[in-house]
Amino acid sequence: MRPYADRVTSTALLTDHYELTMVQAALGSGTAHRRSVFELFARRLPEGRRYGVVAGVGRMLDALETFRFDQEALAMLGGVVNDETLEWLAAYRFSGDVWGYAEGDAYFPHSPLVIVEGTFAEAVVLETLLLSIYNHDSAIASAASRMTMAAGERPCIEMGSRRTHEEAAVASARAAYVAGFASTSNLMARRRYGVPTAGTSAHSFTLLHDDEADAFRAQVSSLGSGTTLLVDTYDVEDAVRLGVEIAGTGLGAVRLDSGDLGVLAMRVRKELDDLGATKTRIVVTSDLDEYAIAALAAAPVDGYGVGTQLVTGSGSPTCGFVYKLVAREDEDGRMMAVAKKSVDKISIGGRKYALRRMDEHGVAEIEEIGIGTPPVDDGNDRELLVELVRDGEVVGREPLDAARARHVAARAELPWSVQQMSKGEPVIPTTFVE
């Protein structure tokens, strides 16, 4: 048997070859230990999106703490870097500081989501892993937030595990929860992060039995009348009648997974009401995205199960975050701003600070990025960077529910136009001040 468990005793190899060869070359030239500031940011939002949602902060902190090069990793790296570098890697412990946007907050183009301060070598080796976590988790949370906004008070259930990598599935469930999803189908997300899980049943369960009545009886007798019956294996109307016959009018919910969901939901609602099952909920699934959810706003739907479109970021599976050196020590020990000059990939040098400027009603107006010095709070404003790691020690860990609550507050702060599902510009502009 191959050890599936060998995978993640350390996160240090979840990184790119060149991070380590750069360390080797910098150790050789004597620049590896220059104080440096790296910044993780997006040059733009995914096409047409009006805001983004920060997720992955807690996962990043977990990953940072296990970023260690163990003996097995070092043995393998013998073919990649020289002995001096192997020695440096063996002793690696991140000893710097990390500031960042808190999980669940909104972000905009050039928002400095993460600021890593340390030596060049200790900060550069975190590049790939930090980007992986933020690019994935924030893409999912950004899509999820639009879905929960479109769903309003109705719960969204994350059920996309089967449509994405098995570990990305766990992270997706977590990110969706941050952005307002009520629950997930993913059991590992329950175990690892305490995300509530929920489930109905599959067509295979109905087909396993000799007829639909046998299947419904089996499910209700085992899981109680509060269960959710899948009613579209054969004929929906027949199945709904059968479900109420078997479970009684206390039947928890029925699930519709195909057809014109709006029309079907109306018919099924009428049928349930006529049968006296007025409290039985209708849950819909089947390739939902934020647009489909919005289109069902007027239909008698009580919950949305979202799969593929959630775990693929609803058309934007990655955020395009980059991790750039923005300042470093010079020969005289002073910090200087740096940036590449290429025409089509602009970066702005200098250590960043960030403030969300609010009007007197508490509505966000501007994402203000201070270059080199923090912008001054006018009294209504909100500072965006929080301390995550101090001298190598994680100080910014928080319960997932704190991120979830923050997201609700951060989204409510944005201008009303955030609710427009159509493509457009970011709802607030980003400005820089020096």
Next chain:
Amino acid sequence: MRPYADRVTSTALLTDHYELTMVQAALGSGTAHRRSVFELFARRLPEGRRYGVVAGVGRMLDALETFRFDQEALAMLGGVVNDETLEWLAAYRFSGDVWGYAEGDAYFPHSPLVIVEGTFAEAVVLETLLLSIYNHDSAIASAASRMTMAAGERPCIEMGSRRTHEEAAVASARAAYVAGFASTSNLMARRRYGVPTAGTSAHSFTLLHDDEADAFRAQVSSLGSGTTLLVDTYDVEDAVRLGVEIAGTGLGAVRLDSGDLGVLAMRVRKELDDLGATKTRIVVTSDLDEYAIAALAAAPVDGYGVGTQLVTGSGSPTCGFVYKLVAREDEDGRMMAVAKKSVDKISIGGRKYALRRMDEHGVAEIEEIGIGTPPVDDGNDRELLVELVRDGEVVGREPLDAARARHVAARAELPWSVQQMSKGEPVIPTTFVE
């Protein structure tokens, strides 16, 4: 410190809540142990794609072997299922048979990629995990194959780790390698699967140094003149001249990461040749996809570094595979075909077999799916299902290079129109025979 390592001592929780509650209900109704056949397939290819590529087979076999409910998992599942089910889960070992398409092969709509035969309960609990692995890995391999086809003899380097979930990154590197990529940037893919790694350097490395000359000297002196210098931090022409000055005409390669890559490559080629560095290669990166690669066919480019578009499946991040019960034992112990009746999500009942029909020149003509019985080989044809698991034991494991070789052969077998990058229909039709 949180145990990042708790993640994958077992794969059994990488699954959906409802798989286990269905087992509970089926145990209750006495149907859990009915012999069943599940099939993993796609109803269609991603929009406009002409073929798909099977990947994830080896990873599925690894995951199957560690699919065990350990004490910690069972403790957590106390809130999900009843004691009878917990007992059944504690004893869980898959004891059935798995047949499937071999890794690297092509697939088409309704190709039966995986056939799982066992009891309902033991087969249904594998649903989520199998779908996660196949949906992800095959999406990446399908995109990768178009890229390597467009690149022809020029090597493609996978460097998308930072744009996807950190574990999806490892699987992506593996899938890309199956589909013809030469190497990856991902070190974990090297450790876990032996995929060759490669790397250049980042802009941060140049910016760390007092000037570009210092940076190039540091890199060349540490990594040798065969290294790849990134030449677009400031001025490309100056950097190329500087690179050859420092490394000599034996400089391995230069990397271009911005601007009009076709035009730039031509200028840089001329400059390198004028400087006598006629063997120095030009590697291009920067949001490449199969179309951009094809567009650079006439440019003097020696290698393509592909990131975001590879790990996001070039517009199709998931394959839409489903896992359906297609046959099961009836009350009398006979196997019967089953399928749901919903209008818009057609499944075809019955155990499937598959043959790729070839013409006399060895060109594929038809994907023939036998329902219930295998289609008969006319002499030129190729059987597609191989034995992967027999009585619960993995028998289909193979070296990754075997999958890689198979992919080359399988793609070469397809009609010439497979090379069209434009959107279209599958290059061969799928037909069913009973």
